[in-house]
Amino acid sequence: MSTTKHGTPQGMGMGMRMSTELVSAVFVGGGIGYLLDYWFNTKPWLTVIFFMFGMAAGFRNMYRIATYAPSQGEGKGQGESIRVADRPEEPPR
Numbered sequence: 001m002s003t004t005k006h007g008t009p010q011g012m013g014m015g016m017r018m019s020t021e022l023v024s025a026v027f028v029g030g031g032i033g034y035l036l037d038y039w040f041n042t043k044p045w046l047t048v049i050f051f052m053f054g055m056a057a058g059f060r061n062m063y064r065i066a067t068y069a070p071s072q073g074e075g076k077g078q079g080e081s082i083r084v085a086d087r088p089e090e091p092p093r
Helices: 010-040 045-067
Strands: none
Touching: 010 045
16 A cells, blocks of 8 residues: 555545545536526426536546556655656756
């Protein structure tokens, strides 16, 4: 298990972020659908459709977080993604 310098698990932080991303996307999508249903009097169709869009956006965000997560055991700092770590260093001035 990879830990930060303070001894707290990094995976727990990533899991909390992923769950927050999923829940917030579902709530935002469902809320938009509910408001549109209220305005256009089409209950429950737009709520269901936008709820599904929210779920898709939430899973997409979870996939992005998991894909760009720091590699285990390569000495990369907390919060650095693979893309940032793989960039070539700037030459000294």
